[in-house]
Structure formats: C-alpha cells, structure tokens
Amino acid sequence: MSSVPISILCFGPGLPAGGQRAVARVLPSRLEIELDDGRVISTPLFTLEVATGGFDHQQLILSWADGADSWSAMPVDADARAALLNCDSTELRARLTRWTKKTAGTRRGFRLGWAALSLVIASPLLLLIVFWSHGERISGWVVDRISLDTERKLGEMSLSQVQSNTRLLKDGPVVDVIRDLGSKLTVSSKYHYQWFVAEDPVVNAFAIPGGFVVVNSGLIAAADSAEEVAGVLAHEVQHVERRHSLKALVQAMGLQTLIQLVLGDVAGEMGAGIVAQLGTLKFGRDHESEADRLGLAALQRAGIDGHGMLRFFEKLARQDGSTLTFLSTHPATADRLEALQRALEAADTHRVESLPIDWASIRASLPNLKGRDATQPARARGPN
DSSP: OOOOOEEEEEEOTTSOTTOEEEEEEEOSSEEEEEETTSOEEEEEGGGOEEEEESTTSOEEEEEEEETTEEEEEEESSHHHHHHHHTOSOHHHHHHHHHHHHHHHHHHHHHHHHHHHHHHHOOOHHHHHHHHHHHHHHHHHHHHHTSOHHHHHHHHHHHHHHHHHHSOEEOSSHHHHHHHHHHHHHOTTOSSOOEEEEEOOOSOOEEEETTTEEEEEHHHHHHOSSHHHHHHHHHHHHHHHHTTHHHHHHHHHHHHHHHHHHHHTOOOSOTTTTHHHHHTTOOOOHHHHHHHHHHHHHHHHHTTOOTHHHHHHHHHHHHSOGGGOHHHHHSOOOHHHHHHHHHHHHHSOOTTOOOOOOOHHHHHHTSGGGTTSOTTSOOOOOOOO
16 A cells, blocks of 8 residues: 655535645545645545646646535645656556646647747747747747647637636526527537536636637626627637637746746746636736627627627726726626717627527526516626
C-alpha cells in the first residue's frame, strides 16, 4: 500500500476559488486527500478522470464527482507530479502514463511554436515594439494555428474550474429554454456547443473557448423576456465563433513574456496559470462591437427579435455597474448602444416573430425565485 504524501491543490465545494493546499495519498483502491482543516476527502480510483492543464500541458489534473459535488486536484509542482505518476497503483499509473503520452505531441507543438516566435525577431525591444503595434495581427496568426481540439481541451479545463465552485443546473424548464435558444443561434457552427445554467444570483453570462456557454440564474431573473436572454446568448456565441477569448489570451500572455524578456526576467515557466487567466480576461471594444453586430445577424437568421439584445443592454447600463459582473466584462458603452440601434433600424424585421415562451413561468422555475413574485427581477450582487 502506497502512503507517500503528495502535495496538491484541491478544488471543491466550500474551498477557495484558487484552491486549497492539501496532502494526497494513493491507496490500493482509493485516493485520500487530507485538507488543512483535518477533513479527509476519499474517492475510489476508478472514479478519477485524468486531464492536463497549463499552456504547455504540464499540469496534471484529477477530477471526480461525489453526488452533485464536483472535485478536482492537481500536483503543486514537478516533484509532486512525478510522485503521482509513479504511484504504486498499477491501474492509475497506466492511465496517467497513457494520458501524458497522448498530450506529449501537443506540448511539443506549443514549445516549438513559442520558440519559433522568439526566433523570428531576436531583439526583445524590437519584439516589444512590434507586438504593441501589431498585437491583434500577431495574436490572430497564433490563434489560427490552434486546433479546435486543443481549444476544446482548454475550454474543458476552464469549465472544470467553474464546476468546482458553482452549482450548474442539469435539467428543468430554464435549462431546456437556454439549450433551445442556443441551438437556434448556432446552426451550422463548427463547434459542438454545451449550455449551462449556473445557480448564481450575479447578473452574468460568459463564453468559454471550445463552445461552452454559462448563463447565471441572476441574469435570467433580470431579463423580462426570452428575446433579451437570446440577445445575450447571441453575443456570447460570437465571442466563441470569432475566438475572442483565445486572441485576448495570446495577447495577454505574449505581452507578459515580452516584458519579461526586456527586463531580463525569464525565470517563470511559460504559460503558467492559463486557466485562471482566462477568467480574468476582458474583451476589447472592437471584439465587443463585433459580437454585437454578428450576434444581431444570428438573431435575424433565427427569426428572433434583436431588440431584446438592445433592451437588455440598455437596462443594465441604467443600473449600478458595480453590482453587475456582466457590465465589468461587457461594458454597454453609449457608442455600442447607438451602433445597435442603427443596426436594428436597418435590419429586415419581416421574419421576426415573438418567441412562444411563457417567460414568467420560466423565471418562476428558478430555484432562487421560488416562493416570491417572479415578475420582480432578482437584485444583482457584485463578484466575490
């Protein structure tokens, strides 16, 4: 029986968003994790799912479900990762070995790509100047060479972190409506979308690379019609379709690397913390405007009234922005609202019909609305 302690970061219900340091031990048939507060988390080895994380796929992530709760754990450093890969469990070690071999090619591709980018221009100062002046073009070039499979794996890693800290509704009327609206907006897409409703009163929705879209119950409660929510979904879908998150990530990480080169600080491992960084990215004005414009076009193709998008954004703009997470990442500026209005005035509205959805009933089905008047929007709270 192996009882070698392995230092890990553990993610799960009641734990900090950034994870909690803990000690894991691989036993013959179970994984046991001892938290700092003395609690012991235990799960059979056969329930573990293995994934890799980090920009160059150096992080090793174990995840499992305990009833409705989702948990995940990752070694804190290379020594801890090596200890896990060499654990005494033959079955688990074989699975870990197969996964690391499967991702070895991807890691080499990332390293070669960044090495080629570094060799193109030898001078760090010149590279910094070029990146500042052509950042969008460079990031687009890099993103165009990221495969859909790699993008989806990145999205799955990010979604795993969301699931570790937020309860996602798996069924019910509101989930059915979101999926139905989403399918209307993604006909013929190259992505296989998955739609989630988070049980969270914060007014927010966000798209994750690879085709994952999460809508908070707070946003659904704040909307007065299905058309308003459809407008938000159409906007978020275009962030996925145009790969805005990936472009922003490449720009953010590239700039950080360039600054380190100029300052002579190149000690950090390239790409560390990519999943956490995805959650902090904000889209630029051009990307927001593009998502508005293409989102409206998608609504029109689906026969959904695009005025819902404009009404919802105007409604949020009139409220206190400090309490709305959606506004902090998608600011509804006056220019954007005016552009939406002009686009709607020029749009062909002959095919638009009201959605046959009893929105009051849908809002009443939300867990946080039971027992009170569903016609009153939930009060948004600020991010933690």
